[in-house]
Amino acid sequence: MASGSDVPDIVFTYDSGTFNRYAAQGGLTDLTDALNQYGPNLKTFLGEDTLKYGQVDGKQYAISGKRAILGKYSGFIRKDWLDKLGMKEPTTTDELYNVLKAFKEKDPGNTGGKVIPYGMTIAPGQYDPVIWSFIKPLNEEQQYTLTQKLGSNDYPTLLPGFKDALQFLNKLYNEGLVSKDFGLDEDKKQLTQDVQNGLVGYFTDDFDNLYYANGSYDNLKKTVQGAKIDPVDALTNSEGKHAKPEYAPNAMYIMVPKSSQRVAEAIKYLDWMSQTDNMVALQNGVEGENYTMQNGIPVAKADAPQNVLDRLFTSGDTAILANGKFAGDDEKNKQALVAGFPQENQADLRKALDISVTDTFKPVLFDKPIEAEGKYGTALQDKYDEMIVKTATAKPDKFESAYDAALKDYMQSGGQAILDERTKAYQAMKTK
Amino acid sequence: MRGTTYIRRYWQLYALLVLPLAYFVIFKYGPMWGVQIAFKDFNFFQGINGSKWIGLDAFREVFHSQDFTKTLRNTLMLNVLDLIVSFPAPLILAIMLFEVKFQWFKRLSQTILYIPHFISWVIIGGIVYQVFGTQSGLINNLLESLGMDAVPFLTNKHYWLGTYLVTGMWQSAGWGTILYLAALTGINRDLFEAAEVDGAGRFKRIWHITLPGLKTTIATLLIINLGNMIAIGFDRPFVIGNKMVMDFSDVLSTYVYRTGLESGQYTLATVVGLFQAVVGLVFVLGANFASKKLTEESIL
Numbered sequence: 030m031a032s033g034s035d036v037p038d039i040v041f042t043y044d045s046g047t048f049n050r051y052a053a054q055g056g057l058t059d060l061t062d063a064l065n066q067y068g069p070n071l072k073t074f075l076g077e078d079t080l081k082y083g084q085v086d087g088k089q090y091a092i093s094g095k096r097a098i099l100g101k102y103s104g105f106i107r108k109d110w111l112d113k114l115g116m117k118e119p120t121t122t123d124e125l126y127n128v129l130k131a132f133k134e135k136d137p138g139n140t141g142g143k144v145i146p147y148g149m150t151i152a153p154g155q156y157d158p159v160i161w162s163f164i165k166p167l168n169e170e171q172q173y174t175l176t177q178k179l180g181s182n183d184y185p186t187l188l189p190g191f192k193d194a195l196q197f198l199n200k201l202y203n204e205g206l207v208s209k210d211f212g213l214d215e216d217k218k219q220l221t222q223d224v225q226n227g228l229v230g231y232f233t234d235d236f237d238n239l240y241y242a243n244g245s246y247d248n249l250k251k252t253v254q255g256a257k258i259d260p261v262d263a264l265t266n267s268e269g270k271h272a273k274p275e276y277a278p279n280a281m282y283i284m285v286p287k288s289s290q291r292v293a294e295a296i297k298y299l300d301w302m303s304q305t306d307n308m309v310a311l312q313n314g315v316e317g318e319n320y321t322m323q324n325g326i327p328v329a330k331a332d333a334p335q336n337v338l339d340r341l342f343t344s345g346d347t348a349i350l351a352n353g354k355f356a357g358d359d360e361k362n363k364q365a366l367v368a369g370f371p372q373e374n375q376a377d378l379r380k381a382l383d384i385s386v387t388d389t390f391k392p393v394l395f396d397k398p399i400e401a402e403g404k405y406g407t408a409l410q411d412k413y414d415e416m417i418v419k420t421a422t423a424k425p426d427k428f429e430s431a432y433d434a435a436l437k438d439y440m441q442s443g444g445q446a447i448l449d450e451r452t453k454a455y456q457a458m459k460t461k
Numbered sequence: 462m463r464g465t466t467y468i469r470r471y472w473q474l475y476a477l478l479v480l481p482l483a484y485f486v487i488f489k490y491g492p493m494w495g496v497q498i499a500f501k502d503f504n505f506f507q508g509i510n511g512s513k514w515i516g517l518d519a520f521r522e523v524f525h526s527q528d529f530t531k532t533l534r535n536t537l538m539l540n541v542l543d544l545i546v547s548f549p550a551p552l553i554l555a556i557m558l559f560e561v562k563f564q565w566f567k568r569l570s571q572t573i574l575y576i577p578h579f580i581s582w583v584i585i586g587g588i589v590y591q592v593f594g595t596q597s598g599l600i601n602n603l604l605e606s607l608g609m610d611a612v613p614f615l616t617n618k619h620y621w622l623g624t625y626l627v628t629g630m631w632q633s634a635g636w637g638t639i640l641y642l643a644a645l646t647g648i649n650r651d652l653f654e655a656a657e658v659d660g661a662g663r664f665k666r667i668w669h670i671t672l673p674g675l676k677t678t679i680a681t682l683l684i685i686n687l688g689n690m691i692a693i694g695f696d697r698p699f700v701i702g703n704k705m706v707m708d709f710s711d712v713l714s715t716y717v718y719r720t721g722l723e724s725g726q727y728t729l730a731t732v733v734g735l736f737q738a739v740v741g742l743v744f745v746l747g748a749n750f751a752s753k754k755l756t757e758e759s760i761l
Binding site: 046047050051054055056145151208209210212213215219287403404405406407408411414415418419422438441442 | 615703723
């Protein structure tokens with residue numbers, strides 16, 4: 030086990046709670062010096078912004094990998110339905126609401142009453158965009174103290190505007206505009222099916238999800254003649270901006286256990302991996318066989334034989350420093366991502382990608398972990414989901430009491446402890 | 462002298478016992494060493510021995526947490542209801558099967574009734590969703606086509622309770638008949654014939670011969686069931702439950718999964734496990750004692 034002698038020299042996790050716990054329990058090597066000595070390329074590749082995520086009290090307990098693309102979500106709408114109704118693409122939440130109403134009443138897809146104007150689930154890809162679009166612009170103090178980081182994501186439970194978001198969901202639900210069983214759909218399975226069967230008018234999702242080869246969009250086009258989905262940035266906040274969350278710049282926490290004798294080698298290995306040529310090779314294979322370089326972007330060869338493709342079978346697990354394809358700089362990273370998708374979906378995907386990075390809330394980070402978040406984070410994620418379904422599905426006149434009860438439960442289950450600790454940590458940070 | 466001849470004659474039987482004994486020592490008693498982390502601030506890297514003793518702090522924390530109170534209440538509630546609904550079902554089924562005269566029909570029914578027992582809860586969960594869903598479930602689609610309102614079988618906690626209980630009964634009733642049917646074959650056939658000659662009808666025979674013949678089996682199964690009152694399987698509430706009915710579907714096993722595995726708080730999870738074991742033991746002994754007093758049947 031972790032206390033024994035046969036521990037790997039490099040271990041990794043996506044879960045910040047696990048990383049914080051390991052660091053707090055003294056199981057990790059402080060990599061600060063080794064990184065300075067053996068990791069010059071690694072430091073340049075990751076940059077200070079990303080490296081911060083692996084630090085606890087200024088000590089580098091993990092090498093935090095890097096995300097190529099920080100965008101998360103985009104909205105999607107059935108363009109053919111809009112055309113049929115003679116409506117234009119919605120650009121504000123109010124316009125979206127009118128469109129949803131029209132979808133419901135006029136059923137432009139001829140679904141025989143099965144239309145789901147707004148495809149909803151109890152997964153972040155669907156509820157995050159609508160909720161965050163109601164969050165009011167925040168000052169620094171609010172951002173630090175009122176945000177709740179559960180798992181690896183910031184949650185808006187206490188941010189101003191959150192209640193308005195729930196109220197809006199409640200209205201949509203009671204008017205029959207969102208999926209009736211969204212509270213059961215934790216893995217988006219039902220939504221995916223409904224989209225593919227042409228029942229859904231508007232929904233939000235991870236910006237790239239629709240566009241994979243033989244993915245939802247391809248399947249929809251097969252089942253419904255003339256179906257067309259457009260990426261759309263419809264939800265707006267009080268300032269008219271398309272506020273939405275984005276990813277923190279870090280990816281996996283790559284750690285070296287305290288018992289490791291090979292700290293220098295571990296860092297040298299990561300340093301090697303961080304150099305662009307090596308990273309491109311790990312992620313794309315051999316030039317000329319797996320891919321060709323086009324304008325500095327590695328583009329996969331569609332006709333590569335199976336034994337050549339198999340080289341990349343585990344590339345995601347090998348290139349542990351990276352989440353997403355790295356090609357040199359931000360714009361190239363985006364192009365490299367798009368180039369990996371079917372030709373006919375590339376233009377739409379690029380549009381969805383650009384939407385996903387518009388008007389984003391940047392995650393905030395303290396210089397040391399909030400212990401209460403490690404302790405209550407997982408349980409609170411469940412409470413958070415519970416809060417959304419309970420308030421959304423309450424009868425409109427029961428909304429207030431459902432909201433109060435759910436918030437009280439959330440606060441007592443650790444929400445208050447996190448709030449207190451963050452407030453204290455913020456004050457400590459300010460007086461430093 | 463008598464001892465050595467005894468050993469010499471029966472040593473093979475004792476040798477056969479060694480393996481099962483070793484199994485219990487290694488897999489059941491050995492791990493009890495780890496129970497001590499309920500009294501320690503368990504540190505993954507220092508191991509069980511290296512972690513600090515904290516006395517009963519973890520117990521205090523668990524007993525004060527409202528999630529524990531809620532999940533304990535739900536565990537007892539679901540188990541009691543389950544006992545009421547699911548305990549008599551196999552008994553009734555077994556008696557009905559026993560009364561069937563056509564052997565081929567009886568065998569066929571038994572096989573059909575056993576099948577649900579072999580289906581994993583994950584699959585049953587999928588089926589339940591397809592059958593009972595509000596938007597696309599079979600039953601609700603039928604109701605809606607008849608012009609009736611959809612019934613929230615899965616999303617309203619009270620309806621959900623019914624779904625949970627019925628699904629459980631459907632899954633376990635057939636399999637549960639096995640023990641009863643085995644016990645029924647032990648009843649002397651002459652009794653039934655004599656009763657028939659004396660003019661006893663079917664229900665009289667069931668009441669005066671079949672049921673008394675099953676008394677021991679019923680008592681034994683009841684004791685085992687009561688011993689499990691505080692324990693609850695993980696998959697059934699986890700798979701059939703959902704976010705909207707957490708008020709009822711969140712039970713001790715899902716709570717342990719959340720705190721122990723998902724949040725890595727091994728100490729707290731161990732406290733809950735130890736608590737369940739102790740309460741379970743009290744229940745078994747209590748039920749056994751009561752059964753001894755009432756029916757003169759007991760398993761210990």
